[in-house]
Amino acid sequence: MSLYLLFDIGNTRMKWAAVESTQNPSDRQKKLWAYSGSVSSKSLESAEHRTELADYIAKTLPKPDAIAFACVAGNQAAKNLQSLFPQWSDLTWKEFTGNTPFNGVRTLYQDPNKLGADRWAGLIGARALSSTNTLVVNSGTATTIDLLGANGIHYGGWILPGLDLMQSSLQTNTAQLPQAHRSAEQSGFGLNTNDAIIAGCDAAQLGAIEYAAQIAKEMNHPIERIYLDGGSAKILHQAIQKGLTSNLGLAECVDGLVLRGLWSWLIQSEKS
Template sequence: MTASIKLLIEIGNSKLKAAQLHLDAKGGVTGMHYIGSYSVTSFCYRPNREKIGNVDQIIYSNVGDRKNYQHVKALSKKLKIRYQQITSPAQAFGVTNSYDAPTKLGIDRWLAFLAAYKDANGPVVVIDIGTAMTVDVVDGGGMHLGGWISPGFRLMNLALTEHTALVRAGGHHGDELTMGTNTKACVQNGSRAALAGTVLYAIQKAKSMFTDHEEPTLYLTGGGINHLPPEIVKLGLNRPHLVLEGLILYVK
């Protein structure tokens, strides 16, 4: 057996993230190299072979359109390699899915809290902020205790701008969460405050579900983390590629 490189792909609601996973001759992981974020069609039909490298397998997850399966299949044909799609199981790697219909749990959520639990080796609260904001709690025994799904930063802004006549949003914001002095700032900071409040209440709620000696570790992931004020980000571990880390566990 020789050293090899796997192509890890996380397909979200709006974009695709990809990384190389390097394995030694014994199959041990020697490192993960993040390739970047792309539209699904551009990455699959116009692959940058120099960036992708000499990979021998695609391992991917998909929470977007079902048609993405065909796009990944097309990519595998272009690269002349096999591919494997990961879906949410009832139980794996010492973690138990709380859903009655396990495959209905978003695979991004499963992979994120699976990776966090294996990393912490104990109870975790995992918050992923992208198009949607998801919260998941896993206890010290690996039992998923459930979670929440709410709009992410962009969807909150869109809900206001599309359903009100005079409200506008957009532009950049600073790190500090302040009181706005114009409508755009009020919308942006109101959405940021909602995200921050969800994080704080999730921590409080999780602690109430555990015994006194269990202290959950907070993991933050997703591109929307940059909308949280710094003092909230400091409460947890910022792991931007947690879903990709979860895919590593499925590499054989």
């Protein structure tokens, strides 16, 4: 049995988890992520915060057998991450990138080197959960929407501003629009400026997902699953459940798709 320590460094949040190789990346039990956490990615810039994080993890877990990470927050963030755990200096940090090969899933991206590591790992994580035509939606700082065929082929995807970025850009780049705030009652057309911004940004995100499903159908890959991950996943999922979109297959929130992908990769690497 091996213990894996996994890190997903996004532009806003860094997630981590520890899992055992005897567990299965397809497991949907909440206890699967019993040893996990999330902190601001900016905390890696502080030596003090890095020391606190490393000390907390090292006291919580035994020494892992392998450490893997995916990073889209820049080279310095990756270097800062790898400065953690000097007491485990004999361990090799394994970086997962957009061109990391994985048996059973391949991408049609023209230059895999430029495919985001988080998108690629998320696709592999989705494959661990389902072998059907799937839209993988990660709604964080940016929202990414990717088509993964039942045949294991990634047919490409889209990148658009995330919900918070859409909303804040209106406040930043206009003279009179305010920073909008979400309330539980908002639905449909907004009858005031705040609700109009929130509903408009939601509609843009949901419209992109529905349009992606339409294109997938035209490509003879009708969507059977939609996996939503990221900070705004629950918002989008609730909107879909309210019936604001149609013909979107089975949509569900799945935490840690990137971490699942890293985990699947380590298991496959260990066997090869």
